[in-house]
């Protein structure tokens with residue numbers, strides 16, 4: 001019996017030894033880390049700008065930033081400091097029959113049902129593999145899969161003049 005227990009312990013140790021090297025911090029740094037929780041209180045953050053995407057997205061969006069983000073934008077501080085948090089709230093771009101009736105012609109488009117919330121969080125250590133930015137994408141409050149998140153940074157990486165952030169401050 002003792003022998004069996006000893007053998008079991010030995011094999012358990014072997015399993016642990018084979019797992020541990022795979023979780024070295026160096027390896028963790030090499031693979032991207034994503035934001036899997038929407039930052040709390042984001043709906044009360046400050047307005048940075050708004051944008052409309054046509055085509056398949058057909059969305060209307062608003063970029064909000066926390067206080068660190070807002071101050072950095074106002075002062076034109078680049079790169080954005082650690083602690084910067086940005087949330088892009090996206091909605092369907094829909095015609096407003098109610099508004100059009102008042103205007104007397106079809107001209108009004110407003111925010112329809114929400115489509116997703118996208119997040120960028122600056123932490124130069126934690127998100128070193130993706131330019132210091134943690135990316136998050138949420139639909140109905142649920143985070144997207146890692147596979148879905150893969151293209152985020154490669155595309156944002158093209159915006160080299162503005163610390164990987166496309167949106168500029170709307171005065």
Ligand code: HEC
Pocket residue numbers: 050051052053061063086087088118119120135136137148149151152153155156164165166167168
């Ligand atoms: C093909 C390129 C591309 C991909 C892929 C992409 N983005 Fe973007 N992203 C943009 C562009 C361009 C804008 C500005 C568009 C706008 O203002 O409507 C933007 C805007 C944003 C913003 C607002 C801040 C900023 O940079 O202007 C956030 C947050 C964001 N994207 C997160 C994400 C996340 C999360 C993913 C992955 C799920 C992602 N993006 C994938 C191109 C991309």
